[in-house]
Amino acid sequence: MNMKRNLLGSTLGFGLAAGLASIAMADEITIATVNNGDMVRMQSLSPKWEEATGNTINWVVLEENVLRQNVTTDISTGGGQYDVMTIGTYEAPIWGGNDWLVSLNEGMADDWNIDDLLPAIRGGLTVDGTLYAAPFYGESSMVMYRKDLMEKAGMEMPDAPTWDFIRKAAKAMTDRDAEINGICARGKAGWGENMAFLTAMSNSFGARWFDMDWKAQFDSSEWKDTLTFYLDMMNESGPAGAANNGFNENLTLFQQGKCGMWIDATVAASFVTNPKDSTVADKVGFALAPDNGLGKRGNWLWAWSLAIPASSEKQDIAKDFVSWATSQSYTALVAENEGWANVPPGTRSSLYANQDYLDAAPFAKMTLESINAADPQKPSVQDVPYTGVQFVAIPEFAGIATQVGQQFSDALAGNQTAEEALASAQALTTEEMEAAGY
Amino acid sequence: MARAITTQKKIMWTVLSWGIGLLIFFPIMWTFLTSFKTEAAAISDPPVWFFFDWTLENYSAVLERSNYPLALMNSIVIALGSTLLGIIIAVPAAWAMAFVPGKRTKDVLLWMLSTKMLPAVGVLYPLVLIAKYFGVMDSRILLVVILMLINLPIIVWMLYTYFREIPGEILEAARMDGANLKNEIIYVLTPMALPGIASTILLNIILAWNEAFWTIILTTVNAAPLTKFIASFSAPEGLFYAKLSAASIMAIAPILIMGWFSQKQLVRGLTFGAVK
Numbered sequence: 001m002n003m004k005r006n007l008l009g010s011t012l013g014f015g016l017a018a019g020l021a022s023i024a025m026a027d028e029i030t031i032a033t034v035n036n037g038d039m040v041r042m043q044s045l046s047p048k049w050e051e052a053t054g055n056t057i058n059w060v061v062l063e064e065n066v067l068r069q070n071v072t073t074d075i076s077t078g079g080g081q082y083d084v085m086t087i088g089t090y091e092a093p094i095w096g097g098n099d100w101l102v103s104l105n106e107g108m109a110d111d112w113n114i115d116d117l118l119p120a121i122r123g124g125l126t127v128d129g130t131l132y133a134a135p136f137y138g139e140s141s142m143v144m145y146r147k148d149l150m151e152k153a154g155m156e157m158p159d160a161p162t163w164d165f166i167r168k169a170a171k172a173m174t175d176r177d178a179e180i181n182g183i184c185a186r187g188k189a190g191w192g193e194n195m196a197f198l199t200a201m202s203n204s205f206g207a208r209w210f211d212m213d214w215k216a217q218f219d220s221s222e223w224k225d226t227l228t229f230y231l232d233m234m235n236e237s238g239p240a241g242a243a244n245n246g247f248n249e250n251l252t253l254f255q256q257g258k259c260g261m262w263i264d265a266t267v268a269a270s271f272v273t274n275p276k277d278s279t280v281a282d283k284v285g286f287a288l289a290p291d292n293g294l295g296k297r298g299n300w301l302w303a304w305s306l307a308i309p310a311s312s313e314k315q316d317i318a319k320d321f322v323s324w325a326t327s328q329s330y331t332a333l334v335a336e337n338e339g340w341a342n343v344p345p346g347t348r349s350s351l352y353a354n355q356d357y358l359d360a361a362p363f364a365k366m367t368l369e370s371i372n373a374a375d376p377q378k379p380s381v382q383d384v385p386y387t388g389v390q391f392v393a394i395p396e397f398a399g400i401a402t403q404v405g406q407q408f409s410d411a412l413a414g415n416q417t418a419e420e421a422l423a424s425a426q427a428l429t430t431e432e433m434e435a436a437g438y
Numbered sequence: 439m440a441r442a443i444t445t446q447k448k449i450m451w452t453v454l455s456w457g458i459g460l461l462i463f464f465p466i467m468w469t470f471l472t473s474f475k476t477e478a479a480a481i482s483d484p485p486v487w488f489f490f491d492w493t494l495e496n497y498s499a500v501l502e503r504s505n506y507p508l509a510l511m512n513s514i515v516i517a518l519g520s521t522l523l524g525i526i527i528a529v530p531a532a533w534a535m536a537f538v539p540g541k542r543t544k545d546v547l548l549w550m551l552s553t554k555m556l557p558a559v560g561v562l563y564p565l566v567l568i569a570k571y572f573g574v575m576d577s578r579i580l581l582v583v584i585l586m587l588i589n590l591p592i593i594v595w596m597l598y599t600y601f602r603e604i605p606g607e608i609l610e611a612a613r614m615d616g617a618n619l620k621n622e623i624i625y626v627l628t629p630m631a632l633p634g635i636a637s638t639i640l641l642n643i644i645l646a647w648n649e650a651f652w653t654i655i656l657t658t659v660n661a662a663p664l665t666k667f668i669a670s671f672s673a674p675e676g677l678f679y680a681k682l683s684a685a686s687i688m689a690i691a692p693i694l695i696m697g698w699f700s701q702k703q704l705v706r707g708l709t710f711g712a713v714k
Contacts, residue, residue, distance in 0.1 A: 030658055035673040043503070058659040061504070061670035066654055073655055077566050081575060081658045248677055252481045255677075277478050277677070 026054040029083040029314050029321065032071055034064050036304065038137050038267075038344045039086065042325055045333060049324045055317055064192070075100045080311035083318040087133055087307050089124040089376070093393045095307070096125075096132030102308040102315055104131045109323035116328070116348045118368075121303045124376045124387075133305035134326040137267065138346030140370035141200060141299045142363075143287040144254065144272055145261040146280060149173045149180065153260075163204070163229060163290045163298070166261065170237035173260030182237030184259035185230075188246035189409035191401035196300055196390040197263070198408060199401075202226040204291045204298035208380040209392050209429075214438040216429035218404075218422045227408065227418045234412055243413035255279060263289060265302070266370055269363035270341060286366040288373065294381050300390035301374035303347065346371055396436045403428050466690070473497070473683035480680040496684035504667055506688060513663040514692075515578050516653065517646040520585035521639055524593045527586075529635075532597035533623065537606060547598065550591040558588075558651050569656060576658045584656065585646045592645070593638055600634025601627070636703045640696075647693045664689040 033039045043059055050056055060082070062070060067086065074081050075095060087095070095101050108114070114122075114131065121138045125131055143161065150157055153172035158165070170182030186197040199209065207222035217223060234242050237260075239253060247264060251271060254262045255278040262268070275281040289299030306325060308318045324330060328350055334343045340360035343351065345367055351357055352368045361367075379389040386392040391401070404425040411421035472480050474492045500506070535543050565584065566575075574580040604627065612626045628635070650665040657666060671678060671685040697704065 032658075035670055035678070037673075040503070059504075060658050060662070060666075062654075062666070063669050063672035066669045066672075070655055073562065073566055077563065077570060079566065079570060079575060248673070251677060255481065256483045258483075271677075 026056075027314055027317055028056045028058060029317050030058040030060060030081060031084040031086075031321070032060045032062065032067060032082045033086040034067055034304065035061050036267075037271075039304070041334060041338065041342065042136070042330075042344075045330075045337065046325075048333065049321060053317075053320060055321075057321070075309050075311065078311040080309070080313060082309060083312040083314050084321060085307050085309060086136070086304055088305070089301065089303050090388065090391045090393060090398070092125045092133045092305060092307065093127050093387060094395055096127040096130065100310055101132040102310055102312070102319075104134055104308075104319070104322070105129075107316070107319050108134075109320065109327065111329070112323040112327050113348075113350075116350050118347060118349060118371055120301055120371055120374055120376065121347055124301060124303060125305055133303075133307035134322050135303040135305045135347040136326055137344035138301075138303040138371055139265045139267045140301050140346070140367065140374055141197075141264055141289050142266050142269075142366050142370045143261055143263050143289060144269060145169075145285050145287065146173075146257075146259070146283050147285040148283045149260045150285070157285060157287050160288045160297075161290050163201075163292050166263075166290045167229070167233045167236070170233060170261060174237040179258055180260060181239040181253070181258060182260040183233060184239060184245070184250045184253050184262040185234065185242070186246055186250065186264065187234065187238075187242040187409055187412045188244055188249070189402065189405040190246070191391065191398045191405060193246045193405065194409055194412075195401040195405040196302075198226065198230060198405075200289070200300040200390040201230065201298040203296045203380045203389065204289075204294065205229070206292070206294050206296075206381040208382050208384045210385060210433075212383055212385050214385060214433060216426050216433060218426035218429060223422055224418065227411070227422060231411060231418055243409045263298075266346065266363065266367040269367065270345075270361070273341075273362065286363050288366065288370060296379070296381050297370075297373050299370050299374055301371060301376055302390070396432060400429050400432045403432075466694075469683045469686050472680055473687045475680050477677055477680050480683070481677055496680045497688070499681055500671065500684045500688065504670060504685075506667065509662060509664045509667040509689075510692065512578060512657075512661055513647055513665075513689075516581045516585060516661075516663055517643045519578070519582035520589065520646045521593075521642040523582060523586045524590050524642060525635070525639060528590060528593040528597050528638075529623075532594050532601050533627065535594075535598050536601035536604075537609065547595065550594060554591055562655065565652075566656070575656060576660050576662075578661045580656060581653060581661055581663075584652050585649055588649070588652070589642050589645055593642055596638045596641070597631070597634065600631050600638075603634075604630050633703060636700075640700055640704050644693060644697070 033043070039061070043061070046057055068091070071082065071085050071087070073079070075085070092101070105114075117135060118138065121135045122131065125133045125135060143157070143166070145157055150169065150173065153169065155169050155172060157169070161169075166183065172182070174180060174182035186194045188194055202208070202223060205222050205226040207220060207226050208217050211217055239245065239258065245253070247268070250259065250262055250264060251268060253259050254268075254272055257280045262272075269284075269286060272278050272284050273281050289297045291297040306322045308315055308322065312318055326347065328348060331343045331348070331351060335356070340354075340357045343357065345351070345361070345364070352364060358364050374389050376387050376389050378384070379387075386394065391397055407416070407421040407424045407428075410416050411418055471487070473496055474494070475486070475490055476493060476495070479486055479490045535547065569575045569580050608630070609622055609626060612622050617626065648665070650669075653663050653665045654669055657663070668682075668685050668689050671682040673682075
């Protein structure tokens with residue numbers, strides 16, 4: 001009897017203690033994120049994590065540039081307003097290098113398999129062997145094209161086209177009377193807009209931003225070839241007002257059936273093949289980003305990732321959430337709720353070994369090949385002192401590239417020649433880099 | 439004949455004013471219409487005007503995803519609070535400058551205005567660090583004070599201009615009748631300057647309502663107003679124009695309605711003193 005009572009007592013005691021512990025553990029974390037489809041989906045599925053852990057989440061969803069400004073201010077002042085932040089491959093190495101972010105090498109959930117991450121993506125988020133952000137979805141860029149228009153033009157898209165083929169095909173597909181533009185590409189000024197496209201393109205032309213002494217290279221013949229080719233191709237076969245077109249504008253044009261080809265983020269593949277939004281959903285084909293036979297393709301590499309600022313006071317709970325949101329079981333949860341085609345792509349090898357996913361996503365193979373083809377450590381044909389494929393991972397880059405982007409956008413609008421734009425780009429980059437002490 | 443020309447002219451002016459009015463109103467109307475469309479209809483080409491399947495789906499999606507009532511309440515408190523605090527400080531300041539000008543009054547006024555020329559980002563870090571030090575990040579009181587400080591030069595300038603229109607003799611007469619300073623301000627000055635004060639209040643509420651730099655940077659969740667609410671619906675990768683439109687309409691509706699009801703005071707105040 002006594003023993004029974006003791007057993008009952010200790011069971012009750014343990015139960016109470018565990019209950020109290022879970023009440024004491026239950027906490028609130030604040031997560032800052034961007035308003036992209038996959039992130040919104042994470043927000044809608046997060047109650048599952050809240051139910052499982054007893055913690056609650058405050059969501060701060062912001063536009064990309066506003067988020068960057070907000071988060072940069074917070075992290076550089078040690079504000080501690082956010083416990084988890086969505087950042088890109090540009091910020092991760094810079095902030096990680098400044099010790100602003102918490103290492104994710106340890107403390108993640110046991111089933112969070114770090115070795116399953118795609119090497120190119122993992123490499124972009126790692127500094128000196130330390131992983132500073134967990135990739136939520138990864139993307140590269142590729143060619144999306146209209147199979148029907150390609151056929152009508154009497155051409156056939158190879159899996160790995162060259163720039164010359166793209167230009168020729170664009171010209172052949174263009175039908176101004178039917179409002180069909182052979183090629184749609186980014187023209188809107190911004191380091192993450194036209195400069196992402198042009199920097200990636202320049203890699204395949206053998207150009208680079210800086211030489212090994214950090215001297216700007218816009219006066220090189222490779223950059224001249226890149227920009228001249230881009231402007232000629234866009235003038236021949238691009239849409240009117242292309243200098244104002246970013247990702248969303250081109251997505252609209254493609255979905256309306258006004259682009260023969262569109263070279264942009266792999267994540268767009270699921271949008272253009274979705275019959276709910278796209279009028280051309282069943283006519284889209286995919287190919288690798290073009291090259292020039294120099295050994296580098298014109299595709300970029302980006303991963304929207306979750307990172308934990310060092311100023312967060314709830315790092316353990318934050319790590320628990322990050323583990324959950326970037327795990328294989330989260331992918332399975334999305335598949336269960338929204339179908340395999342909608343799972344966040346481009347971060348884990350296991351996803352590309354999953355037949356259900358490969359069957360549901362016709363763009364899966366091309367996405368994986370594009371991501372694998374990008375090397376942030378050696379983006380260009382020539383040697384470079386920086387990492388990053390479509391960006392240069394230094395804090396000065398965003399400001400400089402946006403100014404350079406304005407020059408190139410201006411050239412596309414016909415307000416200046418390629419030579420003038422390159423001369424301005426060279427002058428302003430040299431000035432900014434000298435001022436920054438390079 | 440003369441009458442005919444006048445009528446013709448009248449018609450011309452009326453048509454022209456309506457044309458300009460509609461042109462200015464068009465973006466708001468288009469946002470309103472888009473907010474009832476599906477995402478696919480929002481980007482359709484050619485654009486659809488009125489004949490589409492009207493849906494409230496966007497509004498329900500917006501309400502489901504964010505805390506609109508809290509954002510609205512924050513906007514109201516911040517806009518009203520900062521304006522009223524500003525008025526309390528600015529009325530005595532403007533009174534002193536208008537009726538008891540010193541040698542340096544003009545310089546002080548210009549100096550106050552010059553603070554508006556400083557790019558906001560120039561004081562971003564000091565302000566964030568101060569707010570952090572006092573533990574008031576993400577609080578309404580912080581935004582009330584900051585927005586009051588930002589708009590104070592405009593409030594003082596506007597009130598100063600209105601007060602200057604009031605003849606000093608009237609105040610003198612009141613003083614001769616035995617009014618003290620308090621009575622002079624409450625019973626003589628304020629009623630005469632009321633249209634001016636009203637339009638200053640309205641204009642500053644609108645300015646504070648629309649302020650989208652400090653209100654976004656200095657808040658996260660608790661004090662986040664409608665500016666941050668809208669910023670959460672703009673997407674770099676993905677087309678959510680219909681939802682963005684719904685969020686925009688929800689954010690501008692209160693201030694639009696307020697402006698509608700008070701447009702008489704607003705116009706009267708803004709043109710006060712313009713015709714001599």
